[in-house]
Amino acid sequence: MQVKSRALDGRLLSGFLARSGSRLAWLMSAFLSLYVIGLLVPDTGLNFVVDGVLATLVKLSLVAVCWTAVVRKRKHRRAEPTSGGPIRSRQPELVLTAVAISTIAFSDSLSLVSRFWGDGGLREVIEFAYLVFFLLMVTVLAILLRRRLRGMVWSVVLDSTIGVLGTMSVLAVLLGPVATALDAAGANTAISTAVAYPLFNLLLVAVVVAVTTSQGPVAGRRWILLAFGLLIFTATGLAFIALKANYVLGTPLDAGWAVGLALIALWADASSRPDVAQNSSTNSLAALAMPAVSTAAGLGVLLLASQTTVPAVAVGLAAATLALAAVPLVSRQMALRRQARTDELTGLPNRRALYAEISRRLATDQSPNRALLLLDLDRFKEVNDSLGHDAGDRLLVQVGRRLQAGLGPNDLLARLGGDEFAILLEHSDQAQAEAVAVRLRAALAQPFTLEGISLQTSASIGISLYPDQGDDRTALLRKADMAMYKAKSTLSGHHVYRSVDNRHGDVRLRTLQELRLALTEDQLILHYQPKINLTTGSVSGVEALVRWEHPDRGLLFPDQFLTLVEEAGLMHALTQEVLRKALDQSVLWAAQGRNLTVAVNLSASSLIDGDLPERVGTMLSARDLPATALMLEITEDFLMADRDRARDILTRLRASGIKISVDDFGTGYSSLAYLRDLPIDELKLDQSFVFPMADDARAAALVASTIDLAHGLGLKMVAEGVENSVAYDELVRYGCDFAQGYFMSRPISAAALDEWLTARLNAAAVP
Known part of the structure; x- marks a missing residue:
C-alpha cells in the first residue's frame, strides 16, 4: 500500500x-x-x-x-521503471x-x-x-x-x-x-x-x-x-x-x-x-x-x-x-561501377565483368594455356516452373557457391544470366579442363534442398581451349557455347570443342529460327495413334502426337525439335497450337459420328500456367465440344515436383469434366502417394515395361501387379509399346483396360486414321 x-x-x-x-x-x-x-x-x-x-x-x-x-x-x-535494464x-x-x-x-x-x-x-x-x-x-x-x-x-x-x-x-x-x-x-x-x-x-x-x-x-x-x-x-x-x-x-x-x-x-x-x-x-x-x-x-x-x-x-x-x-x-561512382560488374543474385562477376577480365588476362599473356568453360544447368526451367522463380533463384545461389568451392584461387567464375555460368581456368590444358568439368558436375550432383524438397540437378559443360581454339574472347566464348550445346544434346555431361561442332551450332541457330516460322506458317501437324479397348476391341480414343512438316528436311519427329522448343521458350505456343488442331479435328470426327477422346500431352512448363483450366474450357465451349472429348496427359515429374500446384490445376481441370492421364508411368523416382492424393483417371504404363514381357517373366509379373494396383485405386490402365500379339494377349489376360502400339497402328495422319477405322469396322462386320 x-x-x-x-x-x-x-x-x-x-x-x-x-x-x-x-x-x-x-x-x-x-x-x-x-x-x-x-x-x-x-x-x-x-x-x-x-x-x-x-x-x-x-x-x-x-x-x-x-x-x-x-x-x-x-x-x-x-x-x-528500469525493467531490469540499465538505469x-x-x-x-x-x-x-x-x-x-x-x-x-x-x-x-x-x-x-x-x-x-x-x-x-x-x-x-x-x-x-x-x-x-x-x-x-x-x-x-x-x-x-x-x-x-x-x-x-x-x-x-x-x-x-x-x-x-x-x-x-x-x-x-x-x-x-x-x-x-x-x-x-x-x-x-x-x-x-x-x-x-x-x-x-x-x-x-x-x-x-x-x-x-x-x-x-x-x-x-x-x-x-x-x-x-x-x-x-x-x-x-x-x-x-x-x-x-x-x-x-x-x-x-x-x-x-x-x-x-x-x-x-x-x-x-x-x-x-x-x-x-x-x-x-x-x-x-x-x-x-x-x-x-x-x-x-x-x-x-x-x-x-x-x-x-x-x-x-x-x-x-x-x-x-x-x-x-x-x-x-x-x-557512389565506385559503388555503381561494382554494381555494374556484379551479378545481383549470386554476387559473382557478371557478363560484363567476365568479358573485361578475359580481355585483360589474354592481353597480359601470363599463362600459356587457358580453358573457358560454359556451364548450363539441365532442366532448370522445370525447377522454375514447378517450384517458382524464388526457389530457382535460391538454387542458383547454391550452385554458384558449389562451383566457387571447386575452383582454384586464380580461376574466374561468373554468372552470364539465367542458369548459365562461365569459368576461366588459368594454366589449364584439355586434360585439366575436363578433370575440372567432371569435378564440378559431381559437386552439382549432390542433392540440393529447396522448399523442403530434396532435388538433384546436372549440368552440361562446353570447353574451349586457349590459344589452340581461339586467341581472343569472342572466339573462345562462341566455341565454348557450341561445345556446351553439343554436350547438352548428346547428354555427355561435358564436351571439348571440335571443328565439326561449328556446323552443329549453325544448324541449331537455323532450326530455332525455322521453329518460330513453323508456328506462324502452320507447318506443325498432328498424327494420331489409336487406343484399343482390350475388353471390347473397339477404338475408344486417340493420342495426338505433334510432327513438323519441314519444307526442306521433310517430316521431323518430336525428339528432333522439342528440346529446342523448350530452350527457346516456345512450349506454351506449341501447346496452344496442338490443342487447337486436336480439338478442331475432334469437331470433324463428331460430325462424322465418331466419338473419340483426343489425348494431348502437356509439358511441365505448360502446367505452370494458372489460367490453363479456364483457357482449355473456353476452347471446348467455342467448339461446342463436351469435356469428355479431351484428355490431358502429364508426366510424373510434374506431379512430384510441386504437389500443391499439381493438385490445384488438376482439380480445376477435373471439375470441368476433363480426364487426366499420367504418361510414362513407372519411370519416376518418387513414391506412389500421389496416386492417392491427386485427381487422376488413368495410368499409361511406359513401354519399357511392356517390351520385355514376352521373354521376361519378372517384367510380366511387374506389369500384372501394376495393373492390379491401378484397378485397386479405381484407375484405368493403358499399356504403351504393344508391338506383338504375345504382349497383346498377355495384357488382355492380366485385365489391362487399353493398349497402344505398332501391333495395332502406328501414329498416322487424320485422313489415314479415318481409312484405318473404316477398314477395321468393315473387317469386324464380315462374319
Whole structure:
C-alpha cells in the first residue's frame, strides 16, 4: 500500500510539475511579448516599466522555466521503471542551461542597476557573466553533440562535417572585415575575446544544425529551438559589438537577447518532458539540404576569392568543403561501377565483368594455356516452373557457391544470366579442363534442398581451349557455347570443342529460327495413334502426337525439335497450337459420328500456367465440344515436383469434366502417394515395361501387379509399346483396360486414321 501511495504521489507531482511548467512557459511568453512591444514603442530614453519592470519579469520567468524543467526531468528519471535494464544516464545539459540563463539574468540585473544608478565597477562583472554563459552553453552543445553522434553512420558524419566546414568558410569571410576593423582600431584582448566566444558558439550551432538536418528525424524539432535561440542570441551580441559606440539601451536590439534566451528556455522545457512516439523516418530532403547548401557556400567563397581579397583561412575551409563533398560522389561512382560488374543474385562477376577480365588476362599473356568453360544447368526451367522463380533463384545461389568451392584461387567464375555460368581456368590444358568439368558436375550432383524438397540437378559443360581454339574472347566464348550445346544434346555431361561442332551450332541457330516460322506458317501437324479397348476391341480414343512438316528436311519427329522448343521458350505456343488442331479435328470426327477422346500431352512448363483450366474450357465451349472429348496427359515429374500446384490445376481441370492421364508411368523416382492424393483417371504404363514381357517373366509379373494396383485405386490402365500379339494377349489376360502400339497402328495422319477405322469396322462386320 505504501509503494502504491508513493507511485500515486509521484504521478501527482509529475502532473503538477507539467502543469506548472506549462503555465510558466505561457507566462514567460506573455512577459516577453509585452517587453518586445514596449521596445518597439518610440521613446526618448530609459523606460522604467519596459526596461526595468518588464525586463526583470522576463528574466525571472526564464529562470523559473529552466529550473522547473530541471526538477521535472529529475522526477521523471526517478519514476521511470528500469525493467531490469540499465538505469538511464543523467542529463546535465538542463542544469548547465539553467545555470547559464540564471547567470545572464543576474548579469542583466546588474546592467540595469548600472544604467539607472551608475556603473559602480559592475562592467567587469557583467562581461565575466556573459563569458560564463558562453562557456556553459558551449559545454551543453558539446554534451548534446557527443550523444547525437554516438552510433551515427559515417555518411551522416561526413555530411555534418561538410556542413560545418561550409559554415566556417562563410563566417571567415564575414568576420574578415570585423577583424580588420578591430585591428585598425587597436582593439584590446577583451573586445577580441568578446567576439571570439560568440563566434565559437555560432560554429557549434552550425554543427548541431548540420547533424540534425543530416539525420532528419522529427525529434530534431526540439533542437531547432536551441539552435535558433543561440543563433539569435549570438547574432545580437555581434550586432552589439558592431554598434559599440552607437548602442543605446532600450532599443529593439535588446529584444534579440530576450528572444534568444526564451527559445533556449523553451528547449529546456520541452526536453524535460517525457518523449512521445516520434516518427523517426529520415527526411531525405533535409538530409541533402545541409551538404548541398554548404557545398554551394564553399563554391561561392572560392568564386568570391577570385574577384576580391578573402582571408586565406576562408579559402582553405571552402576548398576542404568541396573536397569532402566530392567524397560521396566518388564513393557512389565506385559503388555503381561494382554494381555494374556484379551479378545481383549470386554476387559473382557478371557478363560484363567476365568479358573485361578475359580481355585483360589474354592481353597480359601470363599463362600459356587457358580453358573457358560454359556451364548450363539441365532442366532448370522445370525447377522454375514447378517450384517458382524464388526457389530457382535460391538454387542458383547454391550452385554458384558449389562451383566457387571447386575452383582454384586464380580461376574466374561468373554468372552470364539465367542458369548459365562461365569459368576461366588459368594454366589449364584439355586434360585439366575436363578433370575440372567432371569435378564440378559431381559437386552439382549432390542433392540440393529447396522448399523442403530434396532435388538433384546436372549440368552440361562446353570447353574451349586457349590459344589452340581461339586467341581472343569472342572466339573462345562462341566455341565454348557450341561445345556446351553439343554436350547438352548428346547428354555427355561435358564436351571439348571440335571443328565439326561449328556446323552443329549453325544448324541449331537455323532450326530455332525455322521453329518460330513453323508456328506462324502452320507447318506443325498432328498424327494420331489409336487406343484399343482390350475388353471390347473397339477404338475408344486417340493420342495426338505433334510432327513438323519441314519444307526442306521433310517430316521431323518430336525428339528432333522439342528440346529446342523448350530452350527457346516456345512450349506454351506449341501447346496452344496442338490443342487447337486436336480439338478442331475432334469437331470433324463428331460430325462424322465418331466419338473419340483426343489425348494431348502437356509439358511441365505448360502446367505452370494458372489460367490453363479456364483457357482449355473456353476452347471446348467455342467448339461446342463436351469435356469428355479431351484428355490431358502429364508426366510424373510434374506431379512430384510441386504437389500443391499439381493438385490445384488438376482439380480445376477435373471439375470441368476433363480426364487426366499420367504418361510414362513407372519411370519416376518418387513414391506412389500421389496416386492417392491427386485427381487422376488413368495410368499409361511406359513401354519399357511392356517390351520385355514376352521373354521376361519378372517384367510380366511387374506389369500384372501394376495393373492390379491401378484397378485397386479405381484407375484405368493403358499399356504403351504393344508391338506383338504375345504382349497383346498377355495384357488382355492380366485385365489391362487399353493398349497402344505398332501391333495395332502406328501414329498416322487424320485422313489415314479415318481409312484405318473404316477398314477395321468393315473387317469386324464380315462374319
